[in-house]
Amino acid sequence: MRAAVQRVSRAEVTVAGRVTGRIGRGLLVYVGVGLDDGPTDVAYIVEKITGLRIFNDQAGKMNLSVGEVGGGVLVISAFTLQADARKGRRPSFEAAAPPESAEAIYRQVCEGLQAGGLPVATGVFRAHMDVSSENDGPICILLDSRRLF
Secondary structure: EEEEEEEEEEEEEEEEEEEEEEEOOEEEEEEEEEEOOOOHHHHHHHHHHHHOEEOOOOOOEEOOOOOOOOOOOEEEHHHHHHHHHHOOOOOOOOOEEHHHHHHHHHHHHHHHHHHHOEEEEEEOOOOOOEEEEEEEEEEEEEEEEEOOO
16 A cells, blocks of 8 residues: 655645545545555554654654644545556556455545544545645655555
8 A cells, every 4th residue: 555645734625516525734645555455554554644743843843743733634545656657658557456445445544544533534435536735845755555665
């Protein structure tokens, strides 16, 4: 499983002109589920997102987690994080899980973050979404449950 985590001042997602998820200060997280992802991958990604110390403390050091600053998390499903663009010009998505299993795992990530006490907003799985955000920093962190990077 892969996740792209952005520290934001605000973020929202709309589907067909209707807002489906919105947060103020917090994290905008894109999640890409891979073919063989399961509970271990979910646990790793949830723990990393919950524990990332990428918010400034009083001394200006990135030393606080999203929960410590009272932030929210907007989680967007993005199979394109599993893209392989090493050959040619058209990315391959062979490593992405099929939608049926990917949706269940994506929901487990959202539930895991909520269980950790974080307010979670979401997009709509498999929908065309318009995502807007105001990056704070910008701070962008890439996570991979297989620790490939």
